[in-house]
Amino acid sequence: MNSRRSASPDIEALARDLRAGHHAALARAITLIESRRGDHQAAARDLVQRLLSETGKAIRVGITGSPGVGKSTTIDALGMSLIERGHKVAVLAVDPSSARTGGSILGDKTRMARLSASDKAYIRPSPASGTLGGVAAKTREAMLLCEAAGFDVVLVETVGIGQSETAVCDMTDFFLALMLPGAGDELQGIKKGLVELADMIAVNKADGDNIKRANLAAGEYRGALHILSPRSEHWHPPVVTYSALTGKGIDTLWQNVLDHRTAMNASGEFAARRQQQQVKWMWSMLEQLTMTRLRSDASVRAKVKRIEAEVASGRVSPALAAEQISGML
Numbered sequence: 001m002n003s004r005r006s007a008s009p010d011i012e013a014l015a016r017d018l019r020a021g022h023h024a025a026l027a028r029a030i031t032l033i034e035s036r037r038g039d040h041q042a043a044a045r046d047l048v049q050r051l052l053s054e055t056g057k058a059i060r061v062g063i064t065g066s067p068g069v070g071k072s073t074t075i076d077a078l079g080m081s082l083i084e085r086g087h088k089v090a091v092l093a094v095d096p097s098s099a100r101t102g103g104s105i106l107g108d109k110t111r112m113a114r115l116s117a118s119d120k121a122y123i124r125p126s127p128a129s130g131t132l133g134g135v136a137a138k139t140r141e142a143m144l145l146c147e148a149a150g151f152d153v154v155l156v157e158t159v160g161i162g163q164s165e166t167a168v169c170d171m172t173d174f175f176l177a178l179m180l181p182g183a184g185d186e187l188q189g190i191k192k193g194l195v196e197l198a199d200m201i202a203v204n205k206a207d208g209d210n211i212k213r214a215n216l217a218a219g220e221y222r223g224a225l226h227i228l229s230p231r232s233e234h235w236h237p238p239v240v241t242y243s244a245l246t247g248k249g250i251d252t253l254w255q256n257v258l259d260h261r262t263a264m265n266a267s268g269e270f271a272a273r274r275q276q277q278q279v280k281w282m283w284s285m286l287e288q289l290t291m292t293r294l295r296s297d298a299s300v301r302a303k304v305k306r307i308e309a310e311v312a313s314g315r316v317s318p319a320l321a322a323e324q325i326s327g328m329l
Contacts, residue, residue, distance in 0.1 A: 021150045033141045051148035058147045062168035064158040065178030070204045072111035073244040079115040090146035091123045093157045136167040181213035206241035214241045234267040
């Protein structure tokens with residue numbers, strides 16, 4: 001109780017500094033929500049609740065693409081273009097592999113040289129949580145803090161692969177899939193699930209000798225999209241080409257994001273999707289909280305270890321074991 005009272009003035013000051021747009025306060029706030037300490041987590045919940053009314057106004061864009069597609073260069077070019085238009089841009093990453101690799105996004109910050117040097121931008125690596133659910137939950141909280149700090153565009157980059165794409169799609173308004181020129185083999189290897197999630201496909205490196213290959217690739221992707229059901233009846237995902245290196249086509253990328261927002265708002269789907277995301281977020285956090293409590297109680301951990309051994313040896317079925325563990329909560 002005492003630690004709670006002593007933490008309150010700090011949270012009040014942190015919220016005030018964050019509202020004022022201080023980058024250092026935002027960094028401290030995100031570090032707080034990433035902490036696994038119980039008192040820090042309680043303080044983080046208090047902070048987010050205090051700031052909740054000042055969140056939700058930003059344009060949230062998820063960006064994915066295979067290694068080598070130029071995500072960092074694209075974000076750097078797009079971010080600088082948005083800053084020139086008067087926006088403040090925050091870049092967050094979802095990287096479930098960071099606990100194993102040491103945080104691959106840290107290298108990306110150096111590749112976003114212009115953006116990282118701008119006082120109108122904020123770039124934050126994902127926490128090294130080691131589990132996708134944990135990382136995604138922290139990234140969602142970080143997104144709210146960025147919005148409260150005055151950033152009106154939040155770009156969420158998937159650094160990992162697979163489920164991280166779905167996680168980012170579930171926390172953003174627009175999901176952009178970046179592709180490479182020379183569709184052929186790439187098209188055969190593309191995941192159907194990724195294409196179905198995408199609100200737009202953008203083929204990068206459409207410059208120099210690559211322009212023809214990029215246009216051919218775009219044609220292939222358009223053909224692929226025709227045989228798939230779009231996420232929304234009010235939006236048919238476009239396929240565009242651009243060059244992150246020269247900046248050509250970057251304006252078109254952003255115009256499509258704005259057009260999508262207009263279409264979703266007109267149909268009422270924008271508000272409905274945000275509401276669904278909030279509820280899904282709640283259940284995701286409940287699962288995380290349940291797992292945290294299972295691991296934090298020493299007596300429960302010991303019982304779970306015994307049950308695990310019985311499941312491993314075949315003496316107890318996984319279904320019965322799960323029921324026994326759930327009864328401990």
